[in-house]
Amino acid sequence: xxxxxxxxxxxxxxxxxxxxxxxxxxxxxxxxxxxxxxxxxxxxxxxxxxxxxxxxxxxxxxxxxxxxxxxxxxxxxxxxxxxxxxxxxxxxxxxxxxxxxxxxxxxxxxxxxxxxxxxxxxxxxxxxxxxxxxxxxxxxxxxxxxxxxxxxxxxxxxxxxxxxxxxxxxxxxxxxxxxxxxxxxxxxxxxxxxxxxxxxxxxxxxxxxxxxxxxxxxxxxxxxxxxxxxxxxxxxxxxxxxxxxxxxxxxxxxxxxxxxxxxxxxxxxxxxxxxxxxxxxxxxxxxxxxxxxxxxxxxxxxxxxxxxxxxxxxxxxxxxxxxxxxxxxx
Amino acid sequence: xxxxxxxxxxxxxxxxxxxxxxxxxxxxxxxxxxxxxxxxxxxxxxxxxxxxxxxxxxxxxxxxxxxxxxxxxxxxxxxxxxxxxxxxxxxxxxxxxxxxxxxxxxxxxxxxxxxxxxxxxxxxxxxxxxxxxxxxxxxxxxxxxxxxxxxxxxxxxxxxxxxxxxxxxxxxxxxxxxxxxxxxxxxxxxxxxxxxxxxxxxxxxxxxxxxxxxxxxxxxxxxxxxxxxxxxxxxxxxxxxxxxxxxxxxxxxxxxxxxxxxxxxxxxxxxxxxxxxxxxxxxxxxxxxxxxxxxxxxxxxxxxxxxxxxxxxxxxxxxxxxxxxxxxxxxxxxxxxxxxxxxxxxxxxxxxxxxxxxxxxxxxxxxxxxxxxxxxxxxxxxxxxxxxxxxxxxxxxxxxxxxxxxxxxxxxxxxxxx
Numbered sequence: 001x002x003x004x005x006x007x008x009x010x011x012x013x014x015x016x017x018x019x020x021x022x023x024x025x026x027x028x029x030x031x032x033x034x035x036x037x038x039x040x041x042x043x044x045x046x047x048x049x050x051x052x053x054x055x056x057x058x059x060x061x062x063x064x065x066x067x068x069x070x071x072x073x074x075x076x077x078x079x080x081x082x083x084x085x086x087x088x089x090x091x092x093x094x095x096x097x098x099x100x101x102x103x104x105x106x107x108x109x110x111x112x113x114x115x116x117x118x119x120x121x122x123x124x125x126x127x128x129x130x131x132x133x134x135x136x137x138x139x140x141x142x143x144x145x146x147x148x149x150x151x152x153x154x155x156x157x158x159x160x161x162x163x164x165x166x167x168x169x170x171x172x173x174x175x176x177x178x179x180x181x182x183x184x185x186x187x188x189x190x191x192x193x194x195x196x197x198x199x200x201x202x203x204x205x206x207x208x209x210x211x212x213x214x215x216x217x218x219x220x221x222x223x224x225x226x227x228x229x230x231x232x233x234x235x236x237x238x239x240x241x242x243x244x245x246x247x248x249x250x251x252x253x254x255x256x257x258x259x260x261x262x263x264x265x266x267x268x269x270x271x272x273x274x275x276x277x278x279x280x281x282x283x284x285x286x287x288x289x290x291x292x293x294x295x296x297x298x299x300x301x302x303x304x305x306x307x308x309x310x311x312x313x314x315x316x317x318x319x320x321x322x323x324x325x326x327x328x329x330x
Numbered sequence: 331x332x333x334x335x336x337x338x339x340x341x342x343x344x345x346x347x348x349x350x351x352x353x354x355x356x357x358x359x360x361x362x363x364x365x366x367x368x369x370x371x372x373x374x375x376x377x378x379x380x381x382x383x384x385x386x387x388x389x390x391x392x393x394x395x396x397x398x399x400x401x402x403x404x405x406x407x408x409x410x411x412x413x414x415x416x417x418x419x420x421x422x423x424x425x426x427x428x429x430x431x432x433x434x435x436x437x438x439x440x441x442x443x444x445x446x447x448x449x450x451x452x453x454x455x456x457x458x459x460x461x462x463x464x465x466x467x468x469x470x471x472x473x474x475x476x477x478x479x480x481x482x483x484x485x486x487x488x489x490x491x492x493x494x495x496x497x498x499x500x501x502x503x504x505x506x507x508x509x510x511x512x513x514x515x516x517x518x519x520x521x522x523x524x525x526x527x528x529x530x531x532x533x534x535x536x537x538x539x540x541x542x543x544x545x546x547x548x549x550x551x552x553x554x555x556x557x558x559x560x561x562x563x564x565x566x567x568x569x570x571x572x573x574x575x576x577x578x579x580x581x582x583x584x585x586x587x588x589x590x591x592x593x594x595x596x597x598x599x600x601x602x603x604x605x606x607x608x609x610x611x612x613x614x615x616x617x618x619x620x621x622x623x624x625x626x627x628x629x630x631x632x633x634x635x636x637x638x639x640x641x642x643x644x645x646x647x648x649x650x651x652x653x654x655x656x657x658x659x660x661x662x663x664x665x666x667x668x669x670x671x672x673x674x675x676x677x678x679x680x681x682x683x684x685x686x687x688x689x690x691x692x693x694x695x696x697x698x699x700x701x702x703x704x705x706x707x708x709x710x711x712x713x714x715x716x717x718x719x720x721x722x723x724x725x726x727x728x729x730x731x732x733x734x735x736x737x738x739x740x741x742x743x744x745x746x747x748x
Contacts, residue, residue, distance in 0.1 A: 027428065
């Protein structure tokens, strides 16, 4: 059996497990944790597009995430309906992303990190201080969840399925994007920006569209977040939130499709489940990150694949050598 | 993701095993003796952890004194760390309600955490006894499932304003507090009460929560005869130190977080003379407070502050509610109403009762920090100089009049020319 088939079988198994998740995870609490993992994974997809495929580390994405959340909450509080609020929040989010990208793409490398960091902090400060809009650190409550086609999302299971569908769509879109010529060009701008310029590619424009797509995913995750928590306050936009999602991507494996999902699962599970048993869960999370950096610097997903391949090669090469005992070496 | 072996499952398994072993005996005994589940939302990591850990100490001190029994039922404490942020509070409240099936929730600590879970506790009809001071949740947007046995943000600051104007004889005061809702509400309450009694606020300063150096703000303190600070956490320590070394000699007054008894061991001579208003004071001489402080000294070798005392009182309320109902809390509405109707005479802060919005009516102590009378190995001591009795969240104003005003913010009440 080839590795490709194995991989497909694994994906199919994971898909089945996720579809039937509310059936075998009988406790609502764990279904809610699964929803969190999925929308944080969408957020991590967005950050991974820049960090993994474009080589641009952003420390300001929690700001964009927060803009979409705040826009949804604010418009809902102002009496707009759910569909209108969601669409308007996406438009506001994308518009902000465009400004964000136009400012930060003037540089790359350390410069990009610092500018995104500064922009993220500005948005955090706005959320804190623009009290007439954001209600300061008392935050905005979202009292209801939407009911698309009469299907209420109030229950944990219903919300999980909607998050799952959105997650699947996002994952497929990311997979298509990465395999497209634009995705290849984006990786080119990461590895050889000068050569790409010499070949006639518009490096800035390619990065800009990657930023926009990343922003779209971030905003989608932000809207799911605000509907899940039914509350938004400035803490969501803080630097730690941006850093957390960057850590999700780095620990899971940047520039892979599955990496962000694994990273998101790791962080969410330690933060919300393991913290119930271990008081020093921050320390544990730190230790896991250090272990990943030492043992699998490329991230959990590529690292596991590497170990698997190593094991596979050992297993497949040992057998012939046993059969050939006694024969002269070639 | 594999299924985790939770305490509940272990308990269920043991119960099932016990039931099988004693098959001949009638079963209902197990159902009656099911432990009462006490959920605690606290903060054990991050910048708010200091107060959060004290909250847990207050609860455990109470439970140890009662041998983990309340109203004839064994108590199971489930403690959850929110990390001090709203999303964490939401996740953890779900854990307590949906997974651990707690009967009542104590906490959370911060106002924004309470706002984040306010709708949720209404949905799940979960009696919640919080320490968070968010005024509007017992005022303009009342949450019927909330009881607050500590104080709203301005409940202690309003008597402080009165005391500053009438007894400290201050005329012009500059306020300085952290730039967030708790600070706005504290200083708003002080200003309203102080100006009602003829004082005048000349300036309101708002340094960010993390301010390494207060010098630029201290330089703006002028044209006044007193200062009111509303810092929380460890900021009062740094503020008082810098205030002193800046050469300012004006009297300083503050609220429950700014002069907390838990800070006494860390304050130095620079804080001598600090006047604070607090719903709890270490030097209150009654039986309950003696038991409480002795318990804290025995268990943790530390004196309690406002956070530990707040949770200890919350536990007393739950305990009294359970006793009144004979341990049966299956009807949550009834449980809540019973607790709301309680008036408890012997708590570490003196007698308490609740108003119809679920907020406490109780003593507010005005204390002066000095060296006289220090006990428990401390060098400094908060000595009570005046006790305001039966203080409600509305102070001297009628409820209607109070609620007609907007909630205190950064710019309300405004600074008038005077």
